[in-house]
Amino acid sequence: MNLIFLGAPGAGKGTQSTVVAEKMNIPHISTGDIFRYNIKNQTELGKKANEYISKGELVPDELTVSIVTDRLMQDDCKNGFALDGFPRTIPQAEALEKFLAEHGKKIDNALNIQVDENILVERLSNRRFCPKCNGTFHMIENKLTEEICPVCGAELKQRDDDKEEVILQRLQEYHKSTEPLIDFYRSRNVLTDVPPIIGMEKAIAATLKVLGIE
Numbered sequence: 001m002n003l004i005f006l007g008a009p010g011a012g013k014g015t016q017s018t019v020v021a022e023k024m025n026i027p028h029i030s031t032g033d034i035f036r037y038n039i040k041n042q043t044e045l046g047k048k049a050n051e052y053i054s055k056g057e058l059v060p061d062e063l064t065v066s067i068v069t070d071r072l073m074q075d076d077c078k079n080g081f082a083l084d085g086f087p088r089t090i091p092q093a094e095a096l097e098k099f100l101a102e103h104g105k106k107i108d109n110a111l112n113i114q115v116d117e118n119i120l121v122e123r124l125s126n127r128r129f130c131p132k133c134n135g136t137f138h139m140i141e142n143k144l145t146e147e148i149c150p151v152c153g154a155e156l157k158q159r160d161d162d163k164e165e166v167i168l169q170r171l172q173e174y175h176k177s178t179e180p181l182i183d184f185y186r187s188r189n190v191l192t193d194v195p196p197i198i199g200m201e202k203a204i205a206a207t208l209k210v211l212g213i214e
């Protein structure tokens, strides 16, 4: 199945799409992860992308689209994929649609992970990641009293773009550029709303149910 995960920053698309991809045995493709990997390794792409990401802005469409289409050409995508954080603009969605059509494919389901807007800032500013095992944690939800990874014991870090001033810019970008994708995919009859549910486990269960996997 070819899947897209839509939703505001902090809606939980990363966690949800990772679980779904594992269950369906399809690759999880996150443009944010690809950019962060390149930033960490100081590649040319990383340097360019960081100019935008550090300010909470979107990386230009042309650059982002070429990264995703290159990735989708790889063999492991032939039975499906879960796109997390892409597309984020109408031009990206149109480029993806064109690319897939040229390869005899289409999006089967665009899951719109809905979330109560007032919890987003709290959720993003309390988010931490582990640079060693790559886990993502929430200081309050995971009841962490110190910034130490509960899985492997490494020191947890905060994403630069999870600092409050950048979060607000990212949310503005979402409303301006990404939210219109909800109607774009609704008009293609592939949109499925996943209503806001408190607690990540229950939210994941709701998504799996929508997709008919349990």
Ligand code: AMP
Residues within 6 Å of the ligand: 009, 031, 032, 033, 035, 052, 053, 056, 057, 058, 059, 060, 064, 084, 085, 086, 087, 088, 089, 092, 161, 170
């Ligand atoms: P994420 O991990 O999905 O929250 O992405 C982190 C940041 O990477 C975003 O705030 C954007 O600056 C950039 N980014 C990720 N995906 C895209 C995309 N599809 N188009 C443009 N910028 C993106």
